[in-house]
Amino acid sequence: MPRADRSQAPPARPVLQSAVYAGGCFWSEEKAFDGLPGVRSAVSGFVGGQTANPTYEQVVRGGTGHMEAVQVTFDPRVVSYRALVDRYWRTIDPTDPNGQFCDQGPSYRAAVFATADQRAAAVASRDAAMRFLGKSFTTPVVGVQRFWPAGPEHQDYARRNRAHYEAYRQGCRRPQQLRAIWGDAAVG
Template sequence: MSLPRLTRSLRPRLIAALALTLAAACSAQGSGEAQAQPPQGNGGPDSGRRETAVFAGGCFWSTESNFEHMPGVVAAVSGYAGGRTASPTYEQVVAGGTGHLEAVRVTYDPARITYRQLVDRFWRTIDPTDARGQFCDRGANYGTAVFATTTQGPIAEASRAAAAAVIGPARFVTPVRAEARFWPAEAYHQDFARRNPARYGGYSAFCRRGDRLRQVWG
């Protein structure tokens, strides 16, 4: 299998081999992504209110990392959503057949950041023109979606329409889907980018995430 088509099943070995040589490149890449999409939110005091939103953006390590630093976001948890298998394991999801996507549940303070701001941010962290995965992660479980409640649905659709207008509605394939049961992933996947900066850095740089996002969004 060629390197560009490697899936998460080979990722641990790939990261171990590339982490040291790509650490510097990854730091530059990561900073480029952050500069392109700065955190949003009013940064005011915590109101104590909590709401949740669920996004599938390919690798949940990246989706989690993209959200958890935003003002108003209280927590981001990696997991699985949209499939048929109850209490799925990582091995089951990667093997296929569960219908689940890697997803992240974002808990936020609605007085500090709105659901619309979260969805607007989400589009700019993915390639919504790719129906077969994200970046170097290929396969159905790396598909993208916004899982929205009945109340969230119209807001998510309006955000999607605005984002699609930027790159062309015909090219924009990421859907807004109905709310689905969210299953948290294993503990070793949580906060992966923060706890393993060199390993995540090597993976992110190899996948050329920042380059592709600039190609899609400018």
């Protein structure tokens, strides 16, 4: 029987996976993951609420139950879910139940939205991060919920609106507060 010529076969397409993290300002979370090796996209949006296809104005006004979040699409052959969730913890204050830094209120709460396959890695990562800080976290690991992308004006915001984003970031003292929490391990 002749051997198949594998040089003619098209390359296997990667099986991409996604991860969803709420961490206060979705611009900051998007920036923390965008461009990492293995990350195909980081999309700002909303998760956890009752309103279908919510707008930014609806979410920040309150009452929809959504949180600002980022959906990270990644190639697990290049970067693991565990590496991404390990990074996530270092982008937030996981001890604040009411929001993140200067962004406070229900739409700015933090949470990990994990699939059944991701849950063990998310919990192990959270537990390791709690040991690192020596503190209990209020940021929950919950089941995956519907993700709604934010409007195009919110996508790639930190890159497209550098001056405004940097003024926001510094005004909230996000880098300084993250460094106070995480030390040299801080991201963002």
